[in-house]
Structures are given as structure tokens and as C-alpha cells.
Amino acid sequence: xxxxxxxxxxxxxxxxxxxxxxxxxxxxxxxxxxxxxxxxxxxxxxxxxxxxxxxxxxxxxxxxxxxxxxxxxxxxxxxxxxxxxxxxxxxxxxxxxxxxxxxxxxxxxxxxxxxxxxxxxxxxxxxxxxxxxxxxxxxxxxxxxxxxxxxxxxxxxxxxxxxxxxxxxxxxxxxxxxxxxxxxxxxxxxxxxxxxxxxxxxxxxxxxxxxxxxxxxxxxxxxxxxxxxxxxxxxxxxxxxxxxxxxxxxxxxxxxxxxxxxxxxxxxxxxxxxxxxxxxxxxxxxxxxxxxxxxxxxxxxxxxxxxxxxxxxxxxxxxxxxxxxxxxxxxxxxxxxxxxxxxxxxxxxxxxxxxxxxxxxxxxxxxxxxxxxxxxxxxxxxxxxxxxxxxxxxxxxxxxxxxxx
Amino acid sequence: xxxxxxxxxxxxxxxxxxxxxxxxxxxxxxxxxxxxxxxxxxxxxxxxxxxxxxxxxxxxxxxxxxxxxxxxxxxxxxxxxxxxxxxxxxxxxxxxxxxxxxxxxxxxxxxxxxxxxxxxxxxxxxxxxxxxxxxxxxxxxxxxxxxxxxxxxxxxxxxxxxxxxxxxxxxxxxxxxxxxxxxxxxxxxxxxxxxxxxxxxxxxxxxxxxxxxxxxxxxxxxxxxxxxxxxxxxxxxxxxxxxxxxxxxxxxxxxxxxxxxxxxxxxxxxxxxxxx
Numbered sequence: 154x155x156x157x158x159x160x161x162x163x164x165x166x167x168x169x170x171x172x173x174x175x176x177x178x179x180x181x182x183x184x185x186x187x188x189x190x191x192x193x194x195x196x197x198x199x200x201x202x203x204x205x206x207x208x209x210x211x212x213x214x215x216x217x218x219x220x221x222x223x224x225x226x227x228x229x230x231x232x233x234x235x236x237x238x239x240x241x242x243x244x245x246x247x248x249x250x251x252x253x254x255x256x257x258x259x260x261x262x263x264x265x266x267x268x269x270x271x272x273x274x275x276x277x278x279x280x281x282x283x284x285x286x287x288x289x290x291x292x293x294x295x296x297x298x299x300x301x302x303x304x305x306x307x308x309x310x311x312x313x314x315x316x317x318x319x320x321x322x323x324x325x326x327x328x329x330x331x332x333x334x335x336x337x338x339x340x341x342x343x344x345x346x347x348x349x350x351x352x353x354x355x356x357x358x359x360x361x362x363x364x365x366x367x368x369x370x371x372x373x374x375x376x377x378x379x380x381x382x383x384x385x386x387x388x389x390x391x392x393x394x395x396x397x398x399x400x401x402x403x404x405x406x407x408x409x410x411x412x413x414x415x416x417x418x419x420x421x422x423x424x425x426x427x428x429x430x431x432x433x434x435x436x437x438x439x440x441x442x443x444x445x446x447x448x449x450x451x452x453x454x455x456x457x458x459x460x461x462x463x464x465x466x467x468x469x470x471x472x473x474x475x476x477x478x479x480x481x482x483x484x485x486x487x488x489x490x491x492x493x494x495x496x497x498x499x500x501x502x503x504x505x506x507x508x509x510x511x512x513x514x515x516x517x518x519x520x521x522x523x524x525x526x527x528x529x530x531x532x533x534x535x536x537x538x539x540x541x542x543x544x545x546x547x548x549x550x551x552x553x554x555x556x557x558x
Numbered sequence: 559x560x561x562x563x564x565x566x567x568x569x570x571x572x573x574x575x576x577x578x579x580x581x582x583x584x585x586x587x588x589x590x591x592x593x594x595x596x597x598x599x600x601x602x603x604x605x606x607x608x609x610x611x612x613x614x615x616x617x618x619x620x621x622x623x624x625x626x627x628x629x630x631x632x633x634x635x636x637x638x639x640x641x642x643x644x645x646x647x648x649x650x651x652x653x654x655x656x657x658x659x660x661x662x663x664x665x666x667x668x669x670x671x672x673x674x675x676x677x678x679x680x681x682x683x684x685x686x687x688x689x690x691x692x693x694x695x696x697x698x699x700x701x702x703x704x705x706x707x708x709x710x711x712x713x714x715x716x717x718x719x720x721x722x723x724x725x726x727x728x729x730x731x732x733x734x735x736x737x738x739x740x741x742x743x744x745x746x747x748x749x750x751x752x753x754x755x756x757x758x759x760x761x762x763x764x765x766x767x768x769x770x771x772x773x774x775x776x777x778x779x780x781x782x783x784x785x786x787x788x789x790x791x792x793x794x795x796x797x798x799x800x801x802x803x804x805x806x807x808x809x810x811x812x813x814x815x816x817x818x819x820x821x822x823x824x825x826x827x828x829x830x831x832x833x834x
Contacts, residue, residue, distance in 0.1 A: 191789060216778050219768075219788030227773045230682055231689035397796060401600040424600030 183463050184212045186235040190221045192450075196483035204470050211463050229254060234455035236464050242271075242288065242448030242514075244522035247278045250285040255453040257283040263472050271448050271489045274514035286451035287472060290486040293495065293503055294344045294445040294515070296436060297411040297418070299403070300429035302329065306409070310433040310502065314379070317436040321386040321410070330408040334387035334534075335399030342380075342530035345412050347445045347515040348435035349376045359519035362550060369546040377539050379437070383412075384534050392535050404428055416449075418499060419485060433502045434511075444503060446512040449486055523553045592803040599798050611799070618804035622786040631765060631783040632811070634696050638703040638764040643753050646708055650715030651741055655724075666716065672709035677769065685773050694776045702774065703764050711756050718752045719745065758819075765812055783808045 189197060194217060201213040216235065218224035222245050228234050234254055240246055249255060258264060259282055264272055271288040279285060296317070298310055303320075306327055311317040324331035335341045350358075354372045361367035384391070388408060391399075397420075403411045404424035411417070412435070421428060434442045452471065454464045470476060474490070481488050487495040487507070494507040506512055520526055526546060533542040591599055592614055594607040618624065653669075656662035688698045722745065730740045746753075768784040775781060787808065790801035 191791060214778075217789060218778070219781075219785050220772060224772065227682075227685045228776070230685050231694065231776065233689065233776060404600060423596050425597065 182210055182212045183460050184214055185237065185460060185463055185467060186214050186216060187237045187239070187467075188216050188218060188221070188225065188235040189239040190241075191217055193480060193484040196480050200471065200476055200479065203476075204467060207470070208463075208466060211466065213467065225249065234458075236455055236458045236460060237467065238453045238455070239289065239450055240286075240453065242275055242278060242286065242451050243518055244520065246286065246451070246453070247518075248522050250279045250283075250453075254456060255285040256456045256458075257285060258287055259284045261287075263287050263468060266472065266474070266491055267489050268491050270446075270510070270512060270514070274448055274518070275451065277514070278518055286448075286453035287468060288448040288451050288489040289472070289477070290448075290450045290481060290484065291446045291489045292414050292416060292449035293432075293487050293500065293512075294348045294412075294414045295432040295434055295500075295503060296348075297403075297413055297421070297430060297432050299406060299409055300431050302406065302409045303431075310431055311436045312433070312442075313439040314436050315439055318382065321383070324409045325386060330388045331386040332383065332388070332410045332412070333394070333399045333403045333408040334384055334391040334412070335394045335396045336391045336531055336534055337393060337395040337398075339525075339527040339531040341396055341399075341413075341527075342534065343515070343517050343527050344414050344445070345380060345383075346376060346526070346530055347517050348412065349379050349437040350516045351443050351445045351513050352435075352437040353379075354516060356513065356516075358516065363554065369543040369550075373543055373546070374539070377533065377542055380530070380534065381537060381539075400424065415486060415495075415497075415500065418497075430499045431502065432500055434506055441511065442506075443511045443513050444506040445515050446487065446507075447515045447518055448489065521550065521553045521557065523557070524550055588802045588806060591798050592806050594799050596797065596799055614799050614803040615807065618790075618800045618807065621789050621800065622783075622804055623781075624783075624786070624804070624807060626779065627781055627783045627786045628811075630696055630780050634699055634703070634771075634782060635761055635764040637700045638707075639757050639761050641700065641704045642707050642711065642760045643757055645704060646711040646756065647715055647746060647749055647753070648741065649708065650712045651719055651745055653712060654716045654719035655727075666712070669709050669712045672706075673713070681769075681773060688774055689776070694774055696775070696780050696782075699771060699774050699782075702770060703760070703767075707756075707760055707763075711760075714755060715749065715752055718749065722748055761815065762812065 187197070187201070194215070197215050201215060205212060221240070225234075225238065225240075229249075229252070238249075238255075261284075264284060264287060267288050271291060272284055275284050275286055275288060276282060296311070302324075303310065306320075306323055306329070308320050308323065311320050321331040334345075350373065353375050355361075355367075358367055358372055362369075388394070388402070394402070396417075399411075400413075400417055400420045401424045402408070404421045406425075406428070411421075415432070418430065418432075421430065434444045436442060452468055454468065458464050471480075477488065477490060485497055487493075487500070487503075494504040495501075517526060524546070529542050529545050529549075533539065587603065590606060591603070593610045593612070594614075595611055598605070598607055649669075653662050653666045657666065684702070685694075688694050688702070691698075693701065726744060726748075727740050730744055735743065766784060767782075771782045771785055775785070787801065787804060790797045790804065
């Protein structure tokens with residue numbers, strides 16, 4: 154019998170030692186796993202440090218996974234869902250919630266401080282009475298403008314569609330680029346489309362479409378027309394401009410207007426801290442306009458977590474008024490709490506719709522996951538083929554719904 | 559050494575220059591961006607920074623927890639390369655020298671056929687199985703790399719072993735060597751050109767791979783370097799200055815490996831090309 158080569162023996166010895174080392178890390182403290190996308194990380198850390206100080210027997214492990222959704226899916230496959238997941242109230246959430254992995258908070262007192270409109274959004278995403286996550290922050294879509302440029306042109310922020318088109322025309326006549334549009338990223342067409350559709354398409358569209366009583370052809374024709382008209386005022390080569398490039402270009406004073414949500418503001422200010430910005434409700438119609446405000450972040454917990462009491466404790470802590478305020482101030486996002494309006498001075502024109510309740514969730518969040526409406530709109534703004542856009546959406550919707558049933 | 563009458567062709571020089579440029583230019587962008595402030599990146603991608611911002615590197619180290627990830631990546635890569643060289647060559651040797659037996663011929667085609675199966679198809683079952691067996695950690699990752707490398711490595715090893723004359727082994731057998739000794743003392747050293755090829759490819763693959771660690775590793779403490787790079791990408795935007803600083807630190811070890819192993823790699827390759 155010959156002996157194995159010494160190198161092999163050494164390698165295996167090393168491996169087994171490592172295995173032993175990895176196995177011996179148990180402790181008496183309850184550890185909670187908290188999954189979050191890459192936003193406001195330092196604030197989460199500070200909040201958890203405060204929580205751990207109050208509850209020395211609980212440790213919160215903050216995990217910022219690369220490729221959030223993919224990792225979450227693998228965790229479901231592994232049957233090891235994190236205790237708490239902080240994610241957007243979007244189509245990805247719809248998929249997970251419908252899969253029945255999250256706890257229902259419909260009867261939970263934690264929801265009392267949340268504006269009903271956001272609770273309804275979470276319900277309508279899944280289409281039932283259940284609330285599979287506690288809304289934590291909201292986002293808001295509007296028309297961002299360069300205040301200095303607007304002043305130079307002798308204009309005030311547009312309130313109606315007619316004023317908006319007139320302002321775009323005036324900017325072009327003055328030799329300015331009226332609008333930055335970043336069509337290289339398909340998702341950019343969604344806030345654009347949502348801002349118009351929320352004002353011109355009935356809120357019941359998705360439900361009616363599923364019942365076979367509505368079509369994109371009939372309902373979205375006006376939305377498509379307006380998008381195309383506005384897009385006509387964009388910079389050269391919008392299809393070759395990504396969100397990052399466009400945001401940087403707008404920050405450098407590249408254009409007067411930018412159609413985006415509040416999430417673009419930190420990026421604009423990072424690229425040019427001196428720029429004077431404003432945001433107004435998107436002037437989609439000539440009447441009073443409704444603002445799109447969706448749940449940007451919600452806290453969902455795994456239905457079969459091993460530490461339900463600790464999870465409740467942490468959620469209670471995070472949703473307390475003081476801690477919500479701390480988080481919102483850090484990420485500069487609008488609140489979902491009852492009786493609040495956006496406090497950022499840039500968003501001062503957005504206060505009125507929030508206090509009067511003229512806000513609504515993004516129509517897109519009710520579309521079936523897998524429809525990929527953004528790619529249809531992206532193609533449409535380039536080939537300008539409205540029939541192809543609306544027929545394509547109608548057909549794909551039916552296909553996607555049939556596939557998932 | 560100059561060959562009379564042969565001057566370097568202008569066309570080839572121009573092509574080489576353009577080829578070099580296509581590598582140097584992105585490298586220039588990476589280095590320059592890594593030393594800028596976010597404002598400078600937004601102002602112009604190509605311009606030189608006004609002052610060198612070395613803090614980008616320390617900030618990137620802090621954000622990615624660089625040294626922990628580096629340790630994991632190094633542990634995984636070194637183990638994978640060693641185990642792959644030692645085990646895959648053994649398997650290939652067994653197959654190459656027994657191809658007259660149906661079982662070994664079948665095994666050869668069985669392993670090769672794995673080359674044609676795309677990873678996403680087996681991804682979810684692998685995730686489920688590794689998790690059930692408690693292998694969702696670096697050790698499980700090493701095991702998977704060694705096994706997944708088999709199909710390609712056997713393909714190259716077997717082809718090469720067939721070209722080694724059997725007479726050498728017969729001579730060893732007459733001198734009283736066991737099969738085990740024949741392999742380690744005679745065949746394995748003769749395989750060095752192939753070992754170099756397999757070693758380099760495996761090293762790059764294990765160091766750079768993103769998807770497998772993403773789905774296998776559960777504990778963020780065990781994240782490898784490619785995984786931690788994601789921290790610079792927000793939902794909609796990327797902090798390019800920090801990201802590039804981090805990318806440079808991540809690719810540096812591979813460059814150093816190449817510089818150190820360069821002589822050995824090239825001599826290994828040329829050794830294989832000259833028969834004698």
C-alpha cells in the first residue's frame with residue numbers, strides 16, 4: 154500500500170479543520186436576519202445598534218445581498234427565508250407575497266399609523282384583504298426642474314399639460330435642451346408612463362383588464378400620445394443615454410426638465426451640490442393632477458420565522474415615530490405615516506397633493522409580473538409605432554396571465 | 559538574432575498598437591476613475607483627476623469588508639486550484655489508460671457531455687441540495703468547483719496523456735513502481751503544460767465567478783470578492799469612483815499571480831510544444 158501524496162493529505166487536513174471551526178459558532182443570543190436592498194445602510198446600522206442596546210438578548214444581522222431578488226429566491230428554495238425583508242411594494246413583492254412566504258399583518262396594530270392609501274396599495278398588489286408587509290417609506294414621481302434655468306426663461310413651474318408643452322417649446326426656442334430622457338434604461342419609461350396614466354386611466358384598469366373588460370388599445374392610447382409628444386423635446390440620442398449619464402447631464406445643467414422620482418434627487422445633488430432644484434406634480438392633464446406615490450420600502454417578515462416574538466419587537470421599534478423619522482431624514486424619502494407631508498424643501502410643491510390626498514399608487518404595480526411593460530414603452534418611444542405598443546401589451550398581458558394560472 | 563531582410567510590418571505594428579490600446583484605455587479609465595471625487599466623475603469620465611483621492615481605496619475597503627472577502631476568495635481559489643490539479647488529472651489518467659474498457663469509455667463521454675449543460679438549468683437543484691447537506695459555505699463551493707471543472711479538464715488531460723508513450727510507464731513498472739508511484743513520479747510531472755493551462759483557467763474562474771457563490775453562499779461573512787462589489791450599486795446608480803477603486807484591488811491579486819507565475823507558465827507551454 155502506498156500512502157497518499159503529502160500535499161493531498163495536507164489539503165484535506167486543512168479543509169476538515171476549517172469545517173470544525175465553522176461549526177462551533179453557536180451562542181445564546183437570538184440572531185435575526187434582516188435583508189435590505191442597497192439604501193440607507195448606515196442608518197439601518199445605527200437603528201439596529203440602538204435596538205440591540207435596549208434588547209441585549211437580540212442581535213440583528215443586516216444583510217445587503219448582491220442581486221437582492223435572485224438571492225431571495227434562492228433562500229426560498231433553501232427554505233431559509235430571512236426573518237425580515239425590507240423591499241419595495243413592486244411586482245417582485247407581488248411574486249413573493251402570492252407565493253405565501255410572508256406573514257399577513259392585516260389585523261396588526263402596527264398598521265394603525267400608516268396612511269390607508271398605502272395599505273390599500275399593498276392589498277391591491279396581491280388582490281386580497283391580506284397585508285403582507287408594513288409600508289415604511291414612500292416614493293413620489295414628479296417633474297424635476299432646474300430652478301435657475303426656469304428663471305432665466307422667465308417661466309414658473311408648469312401646473313397643467315398645456316403649460317408644460319408651452320414651457321418645453323419656449324425652452325427649445327431659446328436654444329436650450331428642454332428635457333432629459335434616458336431611454337437606454339427601460340425602467341425609466343415606467344415613472345414617465347405612471348405619472349400620466351394615474352391621471353388619465355381609471356384606477357380599476359388592471360382588474361378590468363383581467364376580467365377581459367378593458368384593453369390597452371382603448372385605455373392607454375392617450376397616454377402613448379402624450380408620452381410621444383413630450384419625448385419629442387428630449388436631448389439628442391435619448392436611446393443612447395442611461396439613467397446615470399442622464400442624471401449627471403441634468404445635474405451639469407444639460408436641460409430644464411427631468412421626469413423622475415424623488416430617488417433621482419440624491420444622485421443629481423451628488424453630481425452637482427450647487428444645483429437649484431424643484432419638483433412639481435407631473436402636469437399630465439389640464440386639471441388638478443394626482444401624484445404617483447408608491448410604497449418604496451415595506452417591512453415583510455417570514456411567515457415561519459423561528460423567532461416571531463423578537464421579529465415583532467424589532468418591527469415595533471423600527472415603526473416608532475422617532476425611528477421612522479430618523480430613517481426618512483437619512484434617505485430623504487416621503488413618509489407613509491398618517492398626517493405627514495414631504496418635508497424636503499425641493500418637494501415643497503408636492504405638499505399640497507399629500508395633504509389633500511391627491512396621491513395614488515403606480516398603475517404599473519398592478520400589472521402582472523412578467524409583462525415587462527417597460528420594454529414595450531422603450532421600443533415605442535423609438536419606433537413611434539402606437540399600434541404595435543398597445544396590441545403588444547394587450548396580447549402579452551393575456552399570455553402572461555394564462556401562463557401563471 | 560535579427561533575421562536578415564525581415565523588418566517589422568507597419569500594418570502589424572498598427573494592429574498591435576490598436577490591440578494594446580483596447581486594453582490600456584479601459585485600464586486608464588479604471589485607474590483614473592478610482593482616484594476621482596463623484597463630482598469629477600460626473601463632470602467628465604475621461605479627464606485626469608485634479609487631486610489624487612486615495613480615500614476612495616480606504617472607503618472601498620471599509621464598505622466591502624475587503625480583507626474578510628479576500629481571505630475567503632483566496633482560500634477558495636487556492637484550494638480549488640490545488641484539488642483540481644491533483645484530482646482531475648488522476649481521473650483523466652485512469653480514463654486515458656483504460657479506454658479499451660467500455661466502462662471507462664462511457665465515463666469519458668459521460669463527463670464530456672456535462673460540458674453541454676448550462677449552469678442555470680441545474681442551479682436550483684444544486685442550491686437546494688447544497689443547503690440540505692449543509693454545504694452552503696466555502697467548502698461546499700470548493701467541492702462544486704472541483705466537480706464542475708471535471709468535464710473540461712478531463713477533455714484536455716486525456717488528450718494530452720494519450721500523447722505520452724506508454725513505454726515510459728512500462729519501464730517504471732519493470733523497475734517495481736506501483737500505479738500510484740508511476741502517476742505521481744512520472745506522469746504528473748510530464749503533465750506540467752496541461753497543469754499550467756488547467757491551473758490558470760481554474761484560478762481565474764474560481765476567483766472571478768459571481769453566480770455560483772451568489773446562490774450557494776448563505777452567510778454574508780463568507781462572501782467572496784465578486785459578491786461584495788455589489789455594494790456600490792444602488793437601486794438606480796453606481797458610485798463609480800469607489801467601485802473602480804475596489805475593482806482594482808480585486809483584480810490586483812490575479813495580476814500578481816500572473817507576474818509571479820509568468821516564467822513558469824510560458825516555459826510550461828513551450829515545453830509542451832517541443833517533443834523530444
